[in-house]
Every structure is written in structure tokens, then in C-alpha cells.
Amino acid sequence: MVAFSQDTEKARTVGIIGLGYVGLPLAMNFIAKGYRVVGIDTDPRKLESLRAGRSHVQDVSDQELGSCLAEGILMITGHYADAAKAGTIIICVPTPLAPDHTPDLGFLLDACRRLSAHLQPGQLVIVESSTYPGTTTEQVQPLLEGEDRKAGRDFYLAYSPERIDPGNRSISFHQIAKIVSGVTEACLERVQSIYRSVFETVIPVSSTAAAETMKLLENTYRFINISFINEMAMLCDHLGLNAWEIIAAAASKPYGFSAFYPGPGVGGHCIPVDPFYLQWKAAQSGQTSRFIEIAQHINDGMPAYLVEEIRKHLPEGKSLRDARIVVYGVTYKQNIADVRESTAIAIIEALREQGADVGYSDPYLAKIRLTDGSELERAELTAESLEVADCLVILTHHSSLPIRLIADHASFVYDTRNAITALRPGAKLVTLGNGARPVQ
Ligand SMILES: NC(=O)c1ccc[n+]([C@@H]2O[C@H](COP(=O)([O-])OP(=O)(O)OC[C@H]3O[C@@H](n4cnc5c(N)ncnc54)[C@H](O)[C@@H]3O)[C@@H](O)[C@H]2O)c1
Structure with a gap:
């Protein structure tokens, strides 16, 4: 197993897959803490506009984006091979509903398949997309593992739900407590370590399923309470x-x-x-x-x-x-x-x-x-x-x-x-x- 020294450039480089409402602000926050970011997306129009310094996310200004590109601390790419430059790779792709109201994991599984072809020994993969309990171990892990590649031994796999509130300027991104989980103890240690360098509070939970369910609980709580108040x-x-x-x-x-x-x-x-x-x-x-x-x-x-x-x-x-x-x-x-x-x-x-x-x-x-x-x-x-x-x-x-x-x-x-x-x-x-x- 290859362990990255915390001092190496690779350890200070984060790959972010999916540069939307979640991925782009997350990239900026890693950069603010001294990391380099390799941002990967599959939408050619988004790639073109991001490379030209035009942000499609209100919480990230064109100026901020442009200066990160100019300084060379943010790279925007459509190639998964570039994920090899990063010690940690964070997946922030959409998880919508299919027309029959069932989970559509198409984007997430596509991202995992593409990443799998380029995954490097010792890399930490963090799934950030919201999803149902069991997704990380039942769906993601088998796609990233192979006969000679096991999570917790040859690479690390974690789940940490995104809790951003777009447009909310009253609380800074790094002040929102970060819930983390790993498929093994070693995976949990890795994800805690990187997020402690970005967030003020990092809270580990016992399993990836617990972290996945925590995110669903938060949003279901809001869904039920808003509906209840509308009934009132x-x-x-x-x-x-x-x-x-x-x-x-x-x-x-x-x-x-x-x-x-x-x-x-x-x-x-x-x-x-x-x-x-x-x-x-x-x-x-x-x-x-x-x-x-x-x-x-x-x-x-x-x-x-x-x-x-x-x-x-x-x-x-x-x-x-x-x-x-x-x-x-x-x-x-x-x-x-x-x-x-x-x-x-x-x-x-x-x-x-x-x-x-x-x-x-x-x-x-x-x-x-x-x-x-x-x-x-x-x-x-x-x-x-x-x-x-x-x-x-x-x-x-x-x-x-x-x-x-x-x-x-x-x-x-x-x-x-x-x-x-x-x-x-x-x-x-x-x-x-x-x-x-x-x-x-
Ligand atoms: N928007 C929010 O407020 C918010 C808050 C918390 C959690 N989340 C969760 O975060 C996840 C991402 O949401 P979002 O709002 O950022 O979505 P988004 O649609 O704004 O961005 C997702 C990006 O992923 C890209 N993408 C799709 N498939 C890809 C692939 N295979 N490889 C690389 N890039 C790919 C898309 O082109 C897009 O740019 C979802 O699971 C969502 O539920 C969103």
C-alpha cells in the first residue's frame, strides 16, 4: 500500500468530480485552506464556461474563479485521468429521482465506473452526493474494488454528506459541522484527517449507512415540517x-x-x-x-x-x-x-x-x-x-x-x-x- 506523505503535492491536491452547486463551492473552500483542486465535470458547456472564468454558481464569483485559474491552483478538466494528480477525490454528482420517483443513481455510478479506471493506490475517495443508506458499500465499493484492490487496504472509501445551504451568507461553509464515515477504520481516519483541515467541526459516525441516513433525516425533517406548516x-x-x-x-x-x-x-x-x-x-x-x-x-x-x-x-x-x-x-x-x-x-x-x-x-x-x-x-x-x-x-x-x-x-x-x-x-x-x- 502506498501512503502519501502529508507534505507531498499529491496529498495537498483534491479532485472534485461534479462542479455544480456543491462541487464548485467545495473546491473554493479547499483552495482557501491551501489545497490545489482538480475539478472534473462531464458537461462540455460547463467546462468551457468555467475555463473562461465564468461561474454558474452564485456563491462563487467570476473574480474568485478567475484568480484561482490564473494562479494555477484550480484545474478544470473533462478527463478522469487527471484524478491521478490528487490524493483525495470527492464525488459531488447529482442524485435525482427517476420519473417513477425511485432513486436514479445513474450519475453516481457513471462517475464511479470512470474513476475506477484511473484510481491510484492510496487515494481517498469521498462520496458527498445525497443517497439512500447502503449506497456506498453496496453500489460504490464494488465498482471501485477489484480482485487486487480493496477499500481500507489499497485505497480508502468514505461517505460525507454535503450540508451546504446555497445563497445563505449567514453561516460560513467551514462552520457547518462535517459528518464523516468510512467503510473501515482506516478510511474513517483518512476522511477525518482531511476534513479537519477544512472544517471547524468534524463529527464521525459509526458507518457510511448512518451518515447516508443522517442526510436523509435532515431533509425529510424539513420536508415534513414545511408540509405540516402549510397544512396549518x-x-x-x-x-x-x-x-x-x-x-x-x-x-x-x-x-x-x-x-x-x-x-x-x-x-x-x-x-x-x-x-x-x-x-x-x-x-x-x-x-x-x-x-x-x-x-x-x-x-x-x-x-x-x-x-x-x-x-x-x-x-x-x-x-x-x-x-x-x-x-x-x-x-x-x-x-x-x-x-x-x-x-x-x-x-x-x-x-x-x-x-x-x-x-x-x-x-x-x-x-x-x-x-x-x-x-x-x-x-x-x-x-x-x-x-x-x-x-x-x-x-x-x-x-x-x-x-x-x-x-x-x-x-x-x-x-x-x-x-x-x-x-x-x-x-x-x-x-x-x-x-x-x-x-x-
Ligand atoms: N444543491 C444543494 O443545495 C445540495 C445541498 C446538499 C447536498 N446536495 C447533493 O449534492 C449532490 C450534487 O448536487 P448539486 O446541486 O451540486 O448538483 P448540480 O447538478 O449542480 O452539479 C452536479 C455536476 O455534476 C456533473 N456531472 C454529472 N455526472 C457526472 C459525471 N459522471 N462525472 C463528472 N461530473 C458529472 C454535472 O455536469 C454537474 O455540473 C446531489 O446528490 C445533491 O443531492 C445538494
Whole structure:
């Protein structure tokens, strides 16, 4: 077995496979701690733009990327052979759902097969993609091992879930505790050692399956709680209560209550996806999570509920068929440019199905793709566009939401985020969770 000296260049070089929302910021953080990074991706367009110093990830600036390239501490490549330059290789490729809602490990297994052909003695491989318990030992390990190559002896294999929160500037990347696990004790030692040089807190767990499940627990917890709070919001609509006021009051408790807030439904690449990895694994042994089923049911029902609420509150004599609707904020959460799994798409499509003329405005996206493949281009939010709209629907409340403009010019706002508190006299404001009490 070859052990790298901590001083060698190879030990100070990290290979990152998959340069997306997770991989690119991770690369920058290793560089900030004095490592060199070899970034590998299979998307030719991404490779071209990254090499030209153009970042597609909001948390990494073009300037930061450009200076790392210029200094030669970041190499962008499409060749897995370049992974041989690194002592540690981290896999950050997508783990989406297949159309039938089962795990699609295609990207992960493809990355492992390609890496396997170039794996060097003594290298540490860390899987970072979110996945179901058992993936590292049952799927990844057999692809990397061979007759003469065993994990823990000839190379090291670890799993460490990524916990980044894109767009969140309130907590630094290196301050998020890093959960690590290895397929053997030696693998665990290796992964702890490298991550201790990057993260403030590194927490080992007993197995790769425990670390895989930890990640699914975190995101399933959010999925269930957001769905529950949306159910509360709908209940408050019916009971004539203000969910926002009630949540704020409950949040004053210094223990035992974590506040979640209503919204148009759960989106993103992780939270609406990961619970189904857990559900699929449970189903393999004849089990199910009823909480996940219920949360899914509530989440899937949000577009229809919101469309009905908008319809109900349109000015008298107006139907969705002849309504002009502007949707503000289509990304799955505020202040990011990511529209993956955003419920905004389903809501826009449901409004259009009812015959409404729907436009959207979002400072982060100049156009969006609908499920039929057609594209919708952004329309600027102006005094005129607000005045001719029968309804402005706020789905995502970016920090740049033009509250004053809306207050001065909109005649009817349906707000799913409690972002607007008052409109001009005569205008109507309906807030999800306080819908029974329109402010007029
Ligand atoms: N985005 C998040 O907020 C977030 C947070 C925590 C965990 N995760 C998890 O991290 C993983 C990556 O997510 P992401 O959001 O960065 O995805 P992404 O789609 O932004 O990036 C993935 C990158 O991998 C590349 N890729 C695909 N197959 C490849 C292959 N075989 N070899 C090399 N590159 C390949 C793609 O071209 C893409 O650039 C997923 O498992 C996700 O669930 C994501």
C-alpha cells in the first residue's frame, strides 16, 4: 500500500468530480485552506464556461474563479485521468429521482465506473452526493474494488454528506459541522484527517449507512415540517386565523419549537427528492414512512390549493379564464437562481390550464422552461405591468422584492410569504395562512 506523505503535492491536491452547486463551492473552500483542486465535470458547456472564468454558481464569483485559474491552483478538466494528480477525490454528482420517483443513481455510478479506471493506490475517495443508506458499500465499493484492490487496504472509501445551504451568507461553509464515515477504520481516519483541515467541526459516525441516513433525516425533517406548516396555514385560512401571528408567538418559546413558515410548497434538488430515497429504501424491506406519504400528499396539493384561493379572491365578475396574472419569484427559495423542482412551475401551469394569461418576474432568471419544453421569458415588474394585472402572486420573496412599487400599483396581491403588509387604499391583499381576512 502506498501512503502519501502529508507534505507531498499529491496529498495537498483534491479532485472534485461534479462542479455544480456543491462541487464548485467545495473546491473554493479547499483552495482557501491551501489545497490545489482538480475539478472534473462531464458537461462540455460547463467546462468551457468555467475555463473562461465564468461561474454558474452564485456563491462563487467570476473574480474568485478567475484568480484561482490564473494562479494555477484550480484545474478544470473533462478527463478522469487527471484524478491521478490528487490524493483525495470527492464525488459531488447529482442524485435525482427517476420519473417513477425511485432513486436514479445513474450519475453516481457513471462517475464511479470512470474513476475506477484511473484510481491510484492510496487515494481517498469521498462520496458527498445525497443517497439512500447502503449506497456506498453496496453500489460504490464494488465498482471501485477489484480482485487486487480493496477499500481500507489499497485505497480508502468514505461517505460525507454535503450540508451546504446555497445563497445563505449567514453561516460560513467551514462552520457547518462535517459528518464523516468510512467503510473501515482506516478510511474513517483518512476522511477525518482531511476534513479537519477544512472544517471547524468534524463529527464521525459509526458507518457510511448512518451518515447516508443522517442526510436523509435532515431533509425529510424539513420536508415534513414545511408540509405540516402549510397544512396549518390552510387550516388557519378556514378558521379565520392568522398562521403567521401564531407561528411568531410559538417561536418565542426558548425550547421545543422550531419555526417553519408557510409557502407555495417544497422545492429544490434535495428536500423534495431525498425523502423518496428513504421511502424507496424502506420499501425494499416492506416498510413505509407514513409521514413522508402525508407530507407528499400535502405538498402535491399546494398548487391546486393556491390556484383555487387566487380564483376565489379575484375581483367580482373576473374568472381565471380572463385574468391576467403576474407571478413574482419562481426560484425554489429566495435569493438564489435555482428553479429545480420549484413549485412555481406547477402553479404557473395550473393557472394557465384554467385559461389565465400568466407572466412572471424574477431578478434571478431571465427565462424558465415549462414541463412541455416551452420557454417563458421574464417580464419586468413595472407600475404599468402591475396596474394591468388582475393579480400579483408572490411565490418567492427575494430580498429585492419591490415592496413600495407593489404597494403603490397592484390592485390584488396573493402573497404566499407574508412579504407584503399593506397596499394602497382600495387594493386587496390576501396572505396564505391569513386568507380568510383579506386586507382591503
Ligand atoms: N444543491 C444543494 O443545495 C445540495 C445541498 C446538499 C447536498 N446536495 C447533493 O449534492 C449532490 C450534487 O448536487 P448539486 O446541486 O451540486 O448538483 P448540480 O447538478 O449542480 O452539479 C452536479 C455536476 O455534476 C456533473 N456531472 C454529472 N455526472 C457526472 C459525471 N459522471 N462525472 C463528472 N461530473 C458529472 C454535472 O455536469 C454537474 O455540473 C446531489 O446528490 C445533491 O443531492 C445538494
